[in-house]
Amino acid sequence: MASGAAPSILDRRLVFVTGKGGVGKTSVAAALAHLSASHGRRTLVCEMDAKGSLADAFDASPLTFKEREVEPNLFAMAMNTEDALREYLRLFVKVPFLGKIGPLARTFDFVADAAPGVREILTVGKFCWEAKEHNYDLIVVDAEATGHIVAQIGAPLVIRDLVQVGLVRDQTDWMLEVLHDPTVTGVAVVTTPEEMPVTETLGLLDRLADETGVEATTLIANRVLPALFDRRQTAIVDRLDEVEDLLVDAAGKNVRAVMEAAHITEARRRIGSAHLSRLREHTDLPMLMVPELFTRATGRRVVSLVADALAEEFD
Numbered sequence: 391m392a393s394g395a396a397p398s399i400l401d402r403r404l405v406f407v408t409g410k411g412g413v414g415k416t417s418v419a420a421a422l423a424h425l426s427a428s429h430g431r432r433t434l435v436c437e438m439d440a441k442g443s444l445a446d447a448f449d450a451s452p453l454t455f456k457e458r459e460v461e462p463n464l465f466a467m468a469m470n471t472e473d474a475l476r477e478y479l480r481l482f483v484k485v486p487f488l489g490k491i492g493p494l495a496r497t498f499d500f501v502a503d504a505a506p507g508v509r510e511i512l513t514v515g516k517f518c519w520e521a522k523e524h525n526y527d528l529i530v531v532d533a534e535a536t537g538h539i540v541a542q543i544g545a546p547l548v549i550r551d552l553v554q555v556g557l558v559r560d561q562t563d564w565m566l567e568v569l570h571d572p573t574v575t576g577v578a579v580v581t582t583p584e585e586m587p588v589t590e591t592l593g594l595l596d597r598l599a600d601e602t603g604v605e606a607t608t609l610i611a612n613r614v615l616p617a618l619f620d621r622r623q624t625a626i627v628d629r630l631d632e633v634e635d636l637l638v639d640a641a642g643k644n645v646r647a648v649m650e651a652a653h654i655t656e657a658r659r660r661i662g663s664a665h666l667s668r669l670r671e672h673t674d675l676p677m678l679m680v681p682e683l684f685t686r687a688t689g690r691r692v693v694s695l696v697a698d699a700l701a702e703e704f705d
């Protein structure tokens with residue numbers, strides 16, 4: 391797989407995929423996981439937001455906390471804080487008869503609402519544990535959107551500074567070891583070539599560095615419009631107006647609509663690439679490009695097209 395100058399995001403063991411809502415986080419997370427699994431690596435992919443889009447991406451029935459193999463080598467799960475709490479109590483607190491204890495949700499909500507970071511540390515802790523135990527070659531988290539990811543992966547740091555001693559405090563050290571090792575953990579930020587997603591991406595990069603200590607590894611520019619024209623052809627598009635009347639005389643009024651479409655398409659692509667340039671001016675992170683797919687396909691078909699585009703970028 392990717393070697394040479396830029397180490398691939400797939401060479402990490404724990405990758406959080408984030409970005410503004412709707413930019414393609416789930417599609418990209420599913421595609422990265424699919425690529426990894428198709429290289430024979432045991433891979434876990436987890437949805438955080440319980441929307442069910444990750445199951446849809448694999449044309450699978452709803453996912454649960456218990457992971458399920460959706461493709462060879464590819465296991466999928468959905469995060470659920472109550473299940474994460476049960477697992478935590480079983481693994482670390484060694485609470486006996488855990489199965490006999492009724493729903494924990496209400497007690498848990500009470501604690502979680504009172505103490506900052508508790509809910510987040512349970513979920514992020516699950517991934518850190520799987521990474522620490524080497525249960526998978528790669529864990530891809532279809533993570534929270536830009537607004538919440540910092541609270542999630544920053545939780546162990548917040549708790550370490552808040553709680554001085556005790557069981558919870560003891561847990562933060564090994565979690566931070568996993569999260570703060572850039573050879574193990576990375577964040578992939580997905581954006582589209584548009585103003586707001588790019589602005590949110592820039593804000594997120596600053597906050598990740600200031601508040602979490604987790605390394606942003608890669609940017610993924612999704613839905614990039616293909617360049618339809620080379621430089622000379624673009625020059626022609628720009629000068630079409632000069633010959634518009636001639637063309638209309640020759641081919642009829644419809645020529646105007648065709649020319650307008652060429653202008654609009656070219657203008658959209660330029661605006662998009664200006665937004666991506668703004669990103670490049672602020673960061674040296676590698677940027678992988680995924681084109682706009684122009685398809686009505688859904689599910690696995692989209693995942694495999696996005697994966698093909700990413701694979702080309704890794705070569």
Ligand SMILES: Nc1ncnc2c1ncn2[C@@H]1O[C@H](COP(=O)(O)OP(=O)(O)O)[C@@H](O)[C@H]1O
Binds near residue numbers: 410414416681685688
């Ligand atoms: N490169 C692309 N080209 C066309 N459509 C895309 C592309 N990437 C994602 N989509 C579509 O955009 C929609 C939102 O994508 P999704 O991955 O669910 O975003 P998010 O998880 O960020 O909300 C989905 O319908 C998906 O199929």
Ligand SMILES: [Mg+2]
Binds near residue numbers: 416532
């Ligand atoms: Mg999603």
